[in-house]
Every structure is written in structure tokens, then in C-alpha cells.
Amino acid sequence: MGHGAAPPPSSAPRTRLDAASAAKVATALQALATPSRLLILARLREGPLAATELAAEVGMEQSACSHQLRLLRTLGLVVGTRSGRQVMYSLYDDHVAELIDQAIYHVEHLHLGISDPPARP
Amino acid sequence: MGHGAAPPPSSAPRTRLDAASAAKVATALQALATPSRLLILARLREGPLAATELAAEVGMEQSACSHQLRLLRTLGLVVGTRSGRQVMYSLYDDHVAELIDQAIYHVEHLHLGISDPPARP
DNA sequence: GGAACAGTTGAACAATGATTCATGTGTTCA
DNA sequence: TGAACACATGAATCATTGTTCAACTGTTCC
Numbered sequence: 001m002g003h004g005a006a007p008p009p010s011s012a013p014r015t016r017l018d019a020a021s022a023a024k025v026a027t028a029l030q031a032l033a034t035p036s037r038l039l040i041l042a043r044l045r046e047g048p049l050a051a052t053e054l055a056a057e058v059g060m061e062q063s064a065c066s067h068q069l070r071l072l073r074t075l076g077l078v079v080g081t082r083s084g085r086q087v088m089y090s091l092y093d094d095h096v097a098e099l100i101d102q103a104i105y106h107v108e109h110l111h112l113g114i115s116d117p118p119a120r121p
Numbered sequence: 122m123g124h125g126a127a128p129p130p131s132s133a134p135r136t137r138l139d140a141a142s143a144a145k146v147a148t149a150l151q152a153l154a155t156p157s158r159l160l161i162l163a164r165l166r167e168g169p170l171a172a173t174e175l176a177a178e179v180g181m182e183q184s185a186c187s188h189q190l191r192l193l194r195t196l197g198l199v200v201g202t203r204s205g206r207q208v209m210y211s212l213y214d215d216h217v218a219e220l221i222d223q224a225i226y227h228v229e230h231l232h233l234g235i236s237d238p239p240a241r242p
Numbered sequence: 243g244g245a246a247c248a249g250t251t252g253a254a255c256a257a258t259g260a261t262t263c264a265t266g267t268g269t270t271c272a
Numbered sequence: 273t274g275a276a277c278a279c280a281t282g283a284a285t286c287a288t289t290g291t292t293c294a295a296c297t298g299t300t301c302c
Contacts, residue, residue, distance in 0.1 A: 017163040022156040028228040033154040035143040042138040099227040106220040107149040
């Protein structure tokens, strides 16, 4: 794998989140904040895949998928290595894999869409 | 706390992520995908806080902060309860708290911004 | 070389979204 | 009642962004 990542037990941030770190984290999380990219990442979570196959599996056009892959590459979340004509894509890190897992897990256990009016006495 | 949430040991998704779930997860993650909201959530992670104080601590105008709080409320990530003139805001869940923790942790351990050209032989 | 395949890239477009400004609602206290 | 405070809300603006269309690079095989 190249880059390992030990799973975090229960990581409470000791230091306060500053604006710079917030921007960094927010930027990285934007990669998971869209259905298309999330499907791409979730699929790559199961194993490497070529670009065209990937596009087909997540149900989007090659061009659109390639654009998103470029973004994910630029962010360092995925890597693409040429193999003949095709480019095999895979997740960069175990951190990426775990980030995806944790995000999906926690969000799935959330009560979403419960719009409550802003507090009534 | 009201709503508890046991920490996930190492949750690998057994089932494939469908489009509907992807949309749900993506929507929830958009809440963490902006510096302003992330700062708000990270601050609330440390404990409840009134709206104006919160806005001051994260360095944004009350109006802007209120708009984002409304969004977070609608998503069910935070709750606001009136207490006199002011409205105390806090995270809804332990899931929200853990989601924030895990996101920050993993992203901080990422090698971001390493834009690599799309594979060279 | 040329055709077919695999993927990338750029411009353009529509949609979404975060912030600001101004105003409105609700609450306390004099 | 009225002023001051705490917060919410609506419209408008400006910036991002995801997708499509079209063209382009690179690779294999005849």
C-alpha cells in the first residue's frame, strides 16, 4: 500500500481549530460532499478500477468522471497509474479509506432533515 | 445528552453505497465542507454557546452565522434552545461530535495539495 | 501511417451557495 | 409603553461549481 494509517481510537481534538486548519479540512471534505465524488470514492474503497469502468459503475459520463477524478487527484485523495491504455485509479491512503468509512457510518446514523423551528418556549 | 452514540470500532461498509445514500451522506457532509460551518461545529464540539458569542468566537457576523446555524438546524446537526433572550446552541448528537472529530483527525493526517500529473510511464 | 480505444482538457452553461445589508420578531427591563 | 438587546429572516449580490459538449493527447494493433 505504501502509506499506512493506524485507526484512531476516539480522537478528541485537544487544540482549538484555527481558521487555517478549518480551511484545509473544509477543502478536503468538499471532496466527499457531492454524490458523484462520494460514489467514486466509495467504489474505489472496494478496490482499484480503471477510469471508464469506474464511470460506468457510478453511472456518469467519462468526461464528468474524469473531471472529478482530476479534482480528487489534485487533492491527493486518489492516485491514477497508467497500465496500457487505461489508467487504474485507487485511493491514496488508508486515511482516505477510513475517512470515507467513518463519514458514511456516522451520517447513516444521523436523523437528517428534521427541520425544527428555532426554539419555542 | 438525550441521544447517545457508541463509537464505531472500524466500520467497513458491507453493502454497496447506492445513489440515494450517497446523496444523503453528501448532503450531510456539505455541512462540514465550509470553513465557517466547520468552525461553528468545532466550537460547539467544546460545549453549548449562545448565538452571538458563537459568532464572535468564530469571527463572523451574527447574520451570516445565523444563516449557517439555520442550515445546520435544518439538517439536524445542531439544536437551539431559547434561554431568556438568547438561544443556546449545541450539537445534536454524539454522532455529530464524532463525525467532526474523525473528519478533522483524518484530514489533518492527509498529504493535501499534492497535485500530481495524471500518470507518466 | 491510420483507425479505434482510453482518457484528459478547456470553454460554456446553469445551478447552487455564502455573505452582506436591511428589516422584522421576540424578549427583558426601565 | 418604549428602548435596547438577541436573534432570525428575506432579498440581492458575487463567487463556486458540477455537468455537458467538443476537441485533443496518448496508446495499441492492423
